[in-house]
Amino acid sequence: MTSVVVVMACHNRRDTTVRCLRSLVGQCPPEVSLRIVLTDDGSTDGTAAAARAIWPGIHVMQGDGALFWAKGMALAASAAVDYDFLLWLNDDVVLDPGALTRLLATHRALVGSGQDPLVAGALRDPLTGAVTYSGVVRQSLLRPTRFTRVAPAHRPLLVDTMNGNLVLVPRSVVERVGQIDGKFEHGMADFDYGLRARALDCAVWVAPGTLGTCAGNSVAGSYMDLTLSVWERLRLMRTPKGLPPRSWLRFTRRHAGPLWPAYWLWPYLRLAVGGMLVQSRRRVPRSARA
Incomplete structure (x- = not known):
């Protein structure tokens, strides 16, 4: 049996x-x-x-x-x-x-x-x-x-x-x-x-x-939701269902090789910098854009 x-x-x-x-x-x-x-x-x-x-x-x-x-x-x-x-x-x-x-x-x-x-x-x-x-x-x-x-x-x-x-x-x-x-x-x-x-x-x-x-998880209301502000996305990213830094640290140290610190930092840096650039661009009037 x-x-x-x-x-x-x-x-x-x-x-x-x-x-x-x-x-x-x-x-x-x-x-x-x-x-x-x-x-x-x-x-x-x-x-x-x-x-x-x-x-x-x-x-x-x-x-x-x-x-x-x-x-x-x-x-x-x-x-x-x-x-x-x-x-x-x-x-x-x-x-x-x-x-x-x-x-x-x-x-x-x-x-x-x-x-x-x-x-x-x-x-x-x-x-x-x-x-x-x-x-x-x-x-x-x-x-x-x-x-x-x-x-x-x-x-x-x-x-x-x-x-x-x-x-x-x-x-x-x-x-x-x-x-x-x-x-x-x-x-x-x-x-x-x-x-x-x-x-x-x-x-x-x-x-x-x-x-x-099994239905896939929706990005709505998550840190990947592009309709949210960058600060709200960063907050959600740090929650257990986002990309919590301690868990991501544990994963990258085990599986990302000797460059793990860079792989650990990159998602947070990309969201912060990329999100702020997008929001800044949205605030510029269309007539003023190149």
Whole structure:
């Protein structure tokens, strides 16, 4: 019997979390056992009770509302025991029927390929069908912190790292790499994990096709929203869901090479200088522009 423990984190989006949990129903073939560990990060909308109604045996870890994704997932993973695989699953994912079977089959096909494989599942937008999350590859050696998302193919694809929305992590990889680094404030922990795995002679693959739906994050109201003032964008950039300096420092020091200080500083400098130039240009009357 193959044991899979699903690790998830949620906060105050009960209906979304419920849809995700319902999509797990029926995912297990007879030879697979499935358990779920969910970090409920201080939800006040009844998410935990709704989750227990769908999966009576679910193990709910309680957060204080300030964990965000990385810390929430790290807490959930810390409670996972006696498993052959962890399945990272974002609570806004709706799995296709048979998604888990396809991930496990991809892993079986890759065992013996030379490196210990973990397998990411690509996801698509529920309305447009466009790929929203997948594996990623570095753009070039000269831009070690810039990544390009890959579209899944009809065969497994080897990538540099991955989005953490849907990832099958075998125990053998966990024993080498450890768990998600909960010292990240929110994002970056998934890219960090894949890169650390690669450095320890593991391989990151994307399973064939897409395995479910997950809408991409909107830039509206984020630090990438060009309609906001540069000062508001800089404020948002420093929040956990932006590009928080401590987390970005942790990432660049690990993965950007000897020039990491420059890679750490560049996004903040680019936003500040570029944003001020754009605002200054907007204030100049059209008649006065060259």
